[in-house]
Amino acid sequence: MTLTGRQRLLMTFTFFSMFFGASNLIFPPFVGAQAGSASVGALAGFIVSAVGLPILGVLAVSSAGGFDRLSARVSPRFASLLGLAIILTIGPCFAIPRTATTSFEMMVVPHLPDGMPKWAAQLAYSAVFFAVAFLLAQHPERISGVLGRYMGPLLLVMIAVVFGACLVHGVDTAAAPSGDYADGQVARGFLDGYQTIDLPAALYFGIVIASNIRSRGVDDERQIGRETFYAGLGTGVLLIAVYAALGYVGVVSGSITPVDAAHDTGATVLTNLTASLSGTAGTAFLGVVFLIACLNVCTGLICTCGTYFHERFRTDGGRGVSYRGWQSLITVFGFVVSNAGLSAIIKVSVPVLSALYPIAIVLVLLSLVHRVFSSRFPRVYLWTVVCVGVVSFADCADKLAAVFGLTVPVLPGLLELLPLHDQQLGWLLPACVGLIVGVADSRLRR
Template sequence: MANTVSNAPSEQTAEPRQDTASANSRGDAQGLSATRLNGRHRLVVAFTFFSMFFGAGNLIFPPLMGAQAQSAALPATIGFIISAVGLPILGVLAVASAGGFEHLASRVSPKFAAMLAFVIIMAIGPCFAIPRTATTSYEMAITPFVGENNRLALLLYSIVFFALSFLLSQHPEKLSKSLGRFMGPLLLVLIAVMFVSCIFIGHGALGKPFGDYANGSLVYGFVNGYQTMDLLAALYFGIVISANISQFGVTDTKANRHETGIAGAGAGILLILIYAALSFIGAVSGSIKSANGKDDTGATVLTNLTTSAFGSIGTAFVGLIFVLACFNVCTGLISTCATYFENTFPTVFGHPVKYRAWSVFFAVFSFIVSNAGLSAIITVSLPVLGALYPIAIILVLLNLVEKPFSSKFPRVYFWTVLLVALFTIFDCIVKLLAVFGLPMTSVSRALATLPLYDAQLTWLIPAAAGIVIGVIDSAIRSRHQAK
């Protein structure tokens, strides 16, 4: 997930304004707006779409999946692509068609929309995504040279990392003109180099899948795709993509949605190719040196491969790329979260709180969380994402059937989201207590007996019940209103 939530529109400003002017002049003459983008503009929008999703975090999960799935890497990758590519693109389309995330979530209730927005911002910001940028870059750039579990090195590195990121976040427009334009291509070149190296590097045959991938690799790949957090980010990106397309002159609603779909397809193809390559890289790396799913991460898997292929020089180069990429993402996310909080909470306990104060808070908060280490952040984030993702999936899917179904039975939004949230949040609490050493053994055992629980898809049952209840409730309310 990249940092262009706040920067993407500004990067497009100069050129789109010129095109918009010409498009508007044509529209004034003909009484119509443009109905399609030309090929060059479609490519620009598709790459903008791609850059908004792809950050350093997206680099670390497919390799670990491939390292553990081994010979079952293909079905695991398919499952991962469904949740890490398909769902986010559907999310962008859903938000664009709804006119913004707030409008989409308000179909449940306005208070729910505000609460969910807050939780998502915290998840893709200071609780998980921002700290992960420091720990990921540390593991790629520093760990190979100072060794594992060097807490002092992580502390010093994260202090410098967040201090510099905070300073640069005060001028985000300069970031988009420097790092933002080069890091995407550099990361793509890096992946291509590693992929080609895997074809020619000597390695043994892929082994049997182990860990969670020993059984049901496709399903676990799907669940592991939650870790990219891209569906949650897509709930904010959709309106940005739609606005960028409008800047090119396509203001007609139907045409705009069509172009959003084309841009999403282009970005999706890029993501599919890259995730497939990263999964293959991870599988090859795992055949060279086995990865421990509890202690190792995708960063470790990539380091194992680059060290084997290029030695310390290659590892240092890869580490430098990760530092720059993570720094870029971190700076953008700090500015995004600070902007959101400045607009949403302009005062705290009666005192005004400006952008700079919020950015200080998020930098310090993220620094503290980052020193828990990458493995700890991932371990804690998975139950939380397991609670949020089903809710987001329900909102997106109900929006996709808005005209033929959801609009006729509007109460399905409330009941489906309510029942799904009750289950996923309760399950999240139980898992988090276990992570922090307070297991509810009897409750965990009871949950484990539920259908589809091992596949982490039990939420489909309350979702189905919510749809049925929502249809009945809507029908009853409709009859009362008719009377």
């Protein structure tokens, strides 16, 4: 059995809703505002990493039968540790709390009455926000009925309204490239595409999409993998269209109000635009857009993390904490962190995420060539991950030390010896070394 065209569209909207959060909403306009007249090349680089890598991740995971099976090609223990690290980082320790705080800053803060304590307003807002997300995430296998049928299309319509307003306004003269985009726009856009954090999320979002596909009568695992990939491919098309539109929004905003790359953010770019075009009503409309985007992602992440922990830690007899128990724990933890210590958690989580990203990239790329190359030299998985992991976690240790005002002796100097380290690509050379060693090791063992 296969899904109908309408059901595939529903899965695509669901996948898109789970991907498209605050970071996806603010980075493309920021790229467009800084790149200005060179925004086409900058957005092309951004789309390659922000859309291409996640969709390749969906393809790799679908063909491997799940990310756990893919990472187990290194070793089963490694698969468990890496999976847990990714889930904690993209879930309760970072992304889930951030959805509440970001939407609060955009939805509520601009309209707070004078004299009202911000902490009290945030506490009340996040309580309602997480309560709604908890209710929407009650049944992961039926999440497409909410996100795919209503929330995703509504978000797309609202983004189209903002884009339409920019088309009507037009651009007399696009601003000259500035800030990080003064030169090397394509490369800079590629690196900023990392900031969406969609690749690690793509590695596990498939478990929720797969459960929704099963609920519609598809029980063949190969067909489930194909349908998951179709949904991922459709999501990629939507993301490219939306990123292009938001990039143009940034160009228009930058032509109205010049952007200060040192202090402004993508949220500032959008706020400047809506305030100048529609005043207070525009700012309120933008706040609703952020609310829907963040609520969608929070719901998807709660479903993903709850399903992961429920399946990972139950016994062979099916005993263990129920999905509802994990869902409750994750929701409460996200609520507490979003109000009590998000800034500290983010400072720690970002270096950890930057260490996990290169490992995820090499695993995905090796999986894509598994049939023609990696299966013939299976040791490339271990050696490539080891070489990349050493450099990535050394860089993580250096950044974590800086967070706490410390310095690890010798380590910064050693990392700077790596080619492209300043461009956050210092792991490329170790990956090549691991690839060569893995091929040699495989041939010797054979």
